[in-house]
Amino acid sequence: MSRKKGTGPMSLTNLSGVAEGADGDILDAWIETLLHFAYEGAGVKRGRRLKVVINPHGGTKKGAAVFKKTVEPIFRSAQCSLDVIHTTRGGHAYDIARTMALDYDAIVAVSGDGLIHEILNGFAHHEQPVKAFRIPLAPVPTGTGNALSLNLLGMEDGFDVSAAALNVVKGLPMNVDVFSLTQNGKRTISFMTQATGLLADLDIGTEHLRWMGEARFMYGLLRGVLQFKKCPVQLSYKAVELDKDRMFDNLQAQRFKAGNKNRAVPSSPPIPENEGNALPPLKYRPTDDDGWTILDDTFVYVFAGKGPYVGRDMMAFPVSLPDDGLIDILAQSASSRSDVLLSLGGAPKGEFYWNSSIHYIKANAYRIKPLAPKGSLAVDGEIFPFEEFQVEAHQGLATLLSPYGRYAAEFAPRPKRKATS
Numbered sequence: 001m002s003r004k005k006g007t008g009p010m011s012l013t014n015l016s017g018v019a020e021g022a023d024g025d026i027l028d029a030w031i032e033t034l035l036h037f038a039y040e041g042a043g044v045k046r047g048r049r050l051k052v053v054i055n056p057h058g059g060t061k062k063g064a065a066v067f068k069k070t071v072e073p074i075f076r077s078a079q080c081s082l083d084v085i086h087t088t089r090g091g092h093a094y095d096i097a098r099t100m101a102l103d104y105d106a107i108v109a110v111s112g113d114g115l116i117h118e119i120l121n122g123f124a125h126h127e128q129p130v131k132a133f134r135i136p137l138a139p140v141p142t143g144t145g146n147a148l149s150l151n152l153l154g155m156e157d158g159f160d161v162s163a164a165a166l167n168v169v170k171g172l173p174m175n176v177d178v179f180s181l182t183q184n185g186k187r188t189i190s191f192m193t194q195a196t197g198l199l200a201d202l203d204i205g206t207e208h209l210r211w212m213g214e215a216r217f218m219y220g221l222l223r224g225v226l227q228f229k230k231c232p233v234q235l236s237y238k239a240v241e242l243d244k245d246r247m248f249d250n251l252q253a254q255r256f257k258a259g260n261k262n263r264a265v266p267s268s269p270p271i272p273e274n275e276g277n278a279l280p281p282l283k284y285r286p287t288d289d290d291g292w293t294i295l296d297d298t299f300v301y302v303f304a305g306k307g308p309y310v311g312r313d314m315m316a317f318p319v320s321l322p323d324d325g326l327i328d329i330l331a332q333s334a335s336s337r338s339d340v341l342l343s344l345g346g347a348p349k350g351e352f353y354w355n356s357s358i359h360y361i362k363a364n365a366y367r368i369k370p371l372a373p374k375g376s377l378a379v380d381g382e383i384f385p386f387e388e389f390q391v392e393a394h395q396g397l398a399t400l401l402s403p404y405g406r407y408a409a410e411f412a413p414r415p416k417r418k419a420t421s
């Protein structure tokens with residue numbers, strides 16, 4: 001078992017040595033002390049009980065083999081007890097999560113983001129939804145889209161299945177907001193993104209190019225910019241923050257706080273909005289307009305979500321925070337092709353955030369009304385009908401395992417303006 005030396009708080013190392021002439025009891029006591037520091041000393045229970053859900057068909061279809069070769073040996077060495085299920089069809093992970101016993105220390109998804117979406121929706125329909133959402137969820141990235149893993153582990157480790165396995169063994173629970181999306185009276189849990197316009201076409205219009213892997217998204221982006229189709233929607237929201245510099249300062253403050261937290265004393269998770277056994281009720285109705293703002297502009301895309309990375313090529317929501325109870329909304333003005341191209345140039349590091357043709361809003365809720373019969377909508381990467389919908393955030397409802405207690409992405413400050421002579 002080996003893994004490149006990590007820069008994070010966790011790395012996998014095989015240590016061996018000879019204890020010459022040591023008494024067996026003393027050795028046992030030494031081992032026990034070491035394990036105590038490694039686990040209880042870091043606030044982690046030893047030998048976690050894990051529900052493992054593997055999608056053998058995700059990404060390049062290597063999930064089952066990767067689990068067996070790399071992930072399972074790490075879990076076994078850490079004396080975790082495993083209850084492993086391979087999904088046999090779309091929707092299987094939803095059913096597993098909806099009916100599962102709630103006495104696991106974590107649920108592990110050996111998959112991409114699609115299975116995470118299914119599991120969280122399964123929890124929402126569990127007979128004890130709030131308790132189900134308390135079970136920490138941890139991804140092992142074997143899908144095409146592995147944004148959640150990138151957000152938890154960072155760019156360097158986000159696609160490293162050993163790092164993800166270590167997070168399962170030793171990560172600490174981190175509360176995270178999820179969203180309710182309502183459309184035609186139907187409520188869906190979204191944990192990652194809702195996309196309309198160019199960014200939805202990326203997911204929907206490039207399905208036949210799956211063989212390209214991640215390059216498919218860059219191809220779709222360039223194609224979309226060339227076509228320069230407008231996104232026929234009206235965007236309205238219940239805004240909390242509109243100032244990009246203040247959002248950046250708040251991100252820095254929250255990261256500083258998370259960095260100074262003593263991992264040995266995990267903070268007690270915030271009380272969810274709803275202590276009872278039902279999902280939190282919706283706060284906003286589709287007819288509410290008190291305190292709502294309509295953004296008067298024409299867009300190329302409107303993109304909203306949680307978590308900085310939406311893929312390796314795009315840090316869409318650089319100032320997103322796991323449990324601020326807010327949704328980050330990004331809307332690209334249809335000002336000019338060059339503006340769109342310029343802003344996408346800085347997408348991997350989130351630099352487009354500072355571009356003035358990008359609206360960036362933190363809100364409690366938002367609403368999209370189509371202004372034309374045809375268009376695209378993708379929710380957590382899945383195709384949805386292009387019809388009116390509304391989204392609101394539920395603060396800290398779900399739980400993830402995290403090595404850092406915050407998102408791992410690094411986002412740079414506003415670039416200094418070049419002096420003009």
Ligand SMILES: Nc1ncnc2c1ncn2[C@@H]1O[C@H](COP(=O)(O)OP(=O)(O)OP(=O)(O)O)[C@@H](O)[C@H]1O
Pocket residue numbers: 055056057058059060087088089090091092110111112113114115116118142143144145146381
């Ligand atoms: N055994 C199966 N056969 C076919 N599809 C499945 C199976 N198990 C799960 N699925 C479906 O596979 C989809 C993709 O899952 P996953 O999260 O692993 O990867 P992804 O990155 O989201 O997508 P993909 O890798 O397929 O592009 C899910 O929507 C799920 O419904």
